[in-house]
Amino acid sequence: MDQDSDERLRRWRLVLGGGAADGTGVGLSGADARADGALAAVYDREGGLGASAPKVARWLGDIRGCFPSTVVQVMQRDAIDRLDLTRLLLEPEMLEAVEPDVHLVGTLLTLNRVLPDRARESARAVVRSVVDGLERRLAGRTRAAVAGALDRSARTRRPKRAADIDWDRTIRANLRHYLPERATVVPSRLVGYARRERAVRREVVLCVDQSGSMAASVVYAGVFGAALASMRSLRTSLVAFDTAVADLTDRLRDPVELLFGTQLGGGTDINRALAYAQGLITRPAGSILILISDLFEGGVREEMLRRVAALTQAGVQVIVLLALSDEGAPSYDHDNAAALAAMGVPAFACTPDAFPDLMAAAIERRDITRWVERHTT
Template identity: 80%
Template sequence: MDERMRRWRLVLGGGDADGTGFGLQGADAKMDGALAALYDGQGGRGDGRDGRGDGQGSRAGGLGASAPRVARWLGDVRTYFPSTVVQVMQKDAIERLNLTRLLLEPEMLEAVEPDVHLVGTLLALNRVMPEQARESARAVVRAVVEELERRLAQKTRAAVTGALDRSARTHRPKRVADIDWNRTIRANLKNYLPERNTVVPSRLVGYARRQRAVQREVVLCVDQSGSMAASVVYSSVFGAVLASMRSLRTSIVVFDTAVVDLTDQLHDPVELLFGTQLGGGTDINRAIAYCQGLITRPSDSIFVLISDLYEGGVRQEMLRRVAAMTQAGIQVIVLLALSDEGAPFYDHENAAALAAMGVPAFACTPDAFPDLMAAAIERRDITQWAERHVGARS
């Protein structure tokens, strides 16, 4: 019973016992103090929203505007809570208590728990960041990028390499392991022997071994408006991984109302991220026009547009360009987000228009992206792939 009352007491917050008759001591009291500094303002902890308050307004009496005080609070949070909870509390602190300005101070940056959302905030502040904070910010970004690469790189290379091997068909497979049995059986159904209940293959269909030459062109076209921050981070990491594969020629282009080609930074995703500028308007049409000029082999190309589809440019021209790309044989994929959060707010009208021309628009998680690229390389039906793998679609 005591453990149950302890948990309720931490959820409720407030006075010494908060009506539970249960007081807190030692580490529990310090945990309660860390929660109180963030959540015991408007809305509090007990408003039925996962203990995160209502997210409105700020509580000046909790953390104040002092970087040392906030840094000490972050230290307490990291001591008493697991890293996943720390990341949520950091995000809430930045939003609820308006701590964005403090992220420009090195002492603050050295105390935070690095995560994708924090990287997005830092990138948005990149142009106003003082020089003394820049190296600390770069260290935070590099820590997140290296963790994402450890998590995603091997899976991506394996999925893409396997897809490239499978997409290269041959009628003279050299090894049994290279035979595509499903295609071989379908190609030889006319040779079915009822008396033996078997198919006698007169023609084998198999996978050719991987070639050294470039087999696919991949263009990532990434919306860098403020709502797409996490997608920009993940796109940069995946772009770097794909660029490391010699069988692919990978380009990455970011855009708002201007278009910036960052392909020459793909060797270092941290430098690439600091070359972005989150925020501003959106001109998808201009970005697609630029990317069309990068594609030299349409039938072997994959164009991935990562955007919430809120077009500030010429909408009809944007749709015409996408139609022209699909007619030329380019595999076009539109991701409303490349993040763990699922579909953001997006332009439903534009998503529906794209779907009508056979280009589905859906959100994709980073863990699903390697398989998505494999499906695109093999020219599988991306609409069917999305229906099986993705919950949020247009």
């Protein structure tokens, strides 16, 4: 019991941070003292790392030795926000010491225009490592989900193989041929999936808000856009916007190049972005437009809503993602989200892990509102 009590006091001491008011009376040494010092540098009022690059580098080494990588990423993000360490990320030695993650990539993309030449290659290496990890995690699943949806969405009355028969639809189409004495249905007409074609069967436009609050969503959109663009059955476009619109479709072959083509931190003109996206669509009935934005419109709101209505009336499937990240819904314009919902356009936050299934549901023209009810809270 004494050992359990000592362990609880040690843990409380690490949580409370020491000082006369913590009430534990416990001193720390060794690894505990290093972990406590690393935490104090960010979270104590009198803490701080100053503007010394060597001191920050030592701190980065300490936290990587004391905590798992998921905790390291949180502490790095808090240090950048709380201690204004953004300037130090312009130094290549700092970039080589940090733990890469999506949020760090977002910060680097925000700094893209001011990165000195000596730090640019290090920044690109950080972005590349994160993008490669996301592609390993998400790209294959996305292509598999979308390919399956494309196959299911194309029906044929002459399936060539038993594996191509859609048994559920076949049984429904032949219920009138049910034989009670044999307890079976005689399928006089088969319904099957068409084999995969090389022709373009869907147009997908990703329209991505690159205002500062959408940094993580921009990173994930770039990775997913590259995965979708690799599929011949889709014609994928990606445009990033603030108050202007940048068509980054020609960079979809390399998501790192695409991300460095964004300019995070500007204003927002959703209406202008939708107008440009509308011009990319050649087959409205076979098109999916995914707007990734927190919906804080800096342009003409009424015109934006009219344009969405025109797109849906033409047959375009419009889906609004308030965020494409693991953090859930950010601050967003509730009035615009409600106005879109009244048009039948769902607006919701989507995690990267759920996005492949969302794309499959959109391709199959399933009810996205019901999909949201099942997959989000």
